[in-house]
Amino acid sequence: MSYVIIGNSTAAIGAIEGIRKYDSSTPITVVSDEPYHTYSRPLISYYLGGKVTKENMIYRPLDFYQRNNVRTMLGIKAMSIDYNEKNVLLENGEKLRYSKLLLATGGKPFIPPMGGLDKKNIFNFIKMDDVKAIEKVAVRGSKAVVIGASFSGLKAVEALVKRNVNVTVIDIMSRIMPRVLDDTAAAIAAKTLQDHDVKVLLGNTVETILGEDTAAGVLLKDGTKIDCDFVIMAIGVRCNTDLVKNSGIKINRGIVVDEKMKTSIPDVYAAGDVAEGYNFIEEKMMEIAIIPNAYYQGETAGAN
Structure with missing residues (x-):
C-alpha cells in the first residue's frame, strides 16, 4: 500500500x-x-x-x-x-x-494569442521561480507592462510600485476586476493606481510584444506603442x-x-x-x- x-x-x-x-x-x-x-x-x-x-x-x-x-x-x-x-x-x-x-x-497561466512571446523578460506570475526571475529586472526606474488587471495582476502592480518600477497595466475589459468590482468601486481602484503613478489602460489588449531577443515594448490593438523593460502576464489561470x-x-x-x-x-x-x-x-x-x-x-x- x-x-x-x-x-x-x-x-x-x-x-x-x-x-x-x-x-x-x-x-x-x-x-x-x-x-x-x-x-x-x-x-x-x-x-x-x-x-x-x-x-x-x-x-x-x-x-x-x-x-x-x-x-x-x-x-x-x-x-x-x-x-x-x-x-x-x-x-x-x-x-x-x-x-x-x-x-x-x-x-x-492562461496566455492568449499574441506575437513576440518567445522573447526574454516575459514572465508569468504564479510560482516562486516567477518572482525570483522578476526581481532581477524589477529595479528602481525600470519600466514594466502588466497584462491583466485581475487580482493577481494588481498584486503584481503593487509589488512593482514598492520596488519603484514605472508600471503600465493593461486589460481588455472596460474596468478593473469586473467580476469583483462594480463601476464605482473599479473607478476608485483605478484612481488609487493612478495616484501611485501607475498608467491604467482599459478596453485594450496587447497584439505583439516588441523587441529583438528581449522584450522592449508592446504594441496594442489600437496601434499604441508602450516602451518597457519587461512584461508580466497576469491574465488568469487554467x-x-x-x-x-x-x-x-x-x-x-x-x-x-x-x-x-x-x-x-x-x-x-x-x-x-x-x-x-x-x-x-x-x-x-x-x-x-x-x-x-x-x-x-x-x-x-x-x-x-
Whole structure:
C-alpha cells in the first residue's frame, strides 16, 4: 500500500493531513517539479514587494514531511501515468508504484494569442521561480507592462510600485476586476493606481510584444506603442491538466471529480485548482481556484 501525490501546494498538504487522520503509517510520496518546501503561493507578490521573506512563506513547518512519514521528490517532474500498472513515470526514469494517486497539479497561466512571446523578460506570475526571475529586472526606474488587471495582476502592480518600477497595466475589459468590482468601486481602484503613478489602460489588449531577443515594448490593438523593460502576464489561470491530457481520464475544463474527489479512473483522485467538481450553490460543475477550496478538496481526497 502506498499513496502518491503529484503536487506540493495547498491541496497536497490538505491530502496529507486528511490521510493521516485515518492512516498513520502507510507511506506517502510527494512529487513536485518545484524544488521548494511547501509554500503559500498567494504570498509571492508580497515577497517581490519586500513585505515577507522566503521563511515567512512556508506553508507548514520544515519538519512537516518527516512528522507525517512523507517522502518528497522535489524538483522532479512527473511525465506520465500508467493507470493499468498503477505507476507514475518521472523525468529521471524512475517509476513510482501507487495504491492510490492524487493529482494536485494546480493551475497554469492562461496566455492568449499574441506575437513576440518567445522573447526574454516575459514572465508569468504564479510560482516562486516567477518572482525570483522578476526581481532581477524589477529595479528602481525600470519600466514594466502588466497584462491583466485581475487580482493577481494588481498584486503584481503593487509589488512593482514598492520596488519603484514605472508600471503600465493593461486589460481588455472596460474596468478593473469586473467580476469583483462594480463601476464605482473599479473607478476608485483605478484612481488609487493612478495616484501611485501607475498608467491604467482599459478596453485594450496587447497584439505583439516588441523587441529583438528581449522584450522592449508592446504594441496594442489600437496601434499604441508602450516602451518597457519587461512584461508580466497576469491574465488568469487554467487547470493544469497537461500530465493527464489524452490519457483517458475525464476532463472538461478541469479533471472531473465526484463528491469524494474521485476521478473517472479507479484509485485516482484530483483536488485543488486542477479539479472540477459540483458547486451546489450554482448547481453546476466548475473549478474554483481559491486556497480554502484547494485545502478542503485535498483533505476530502485524503480522507477517502
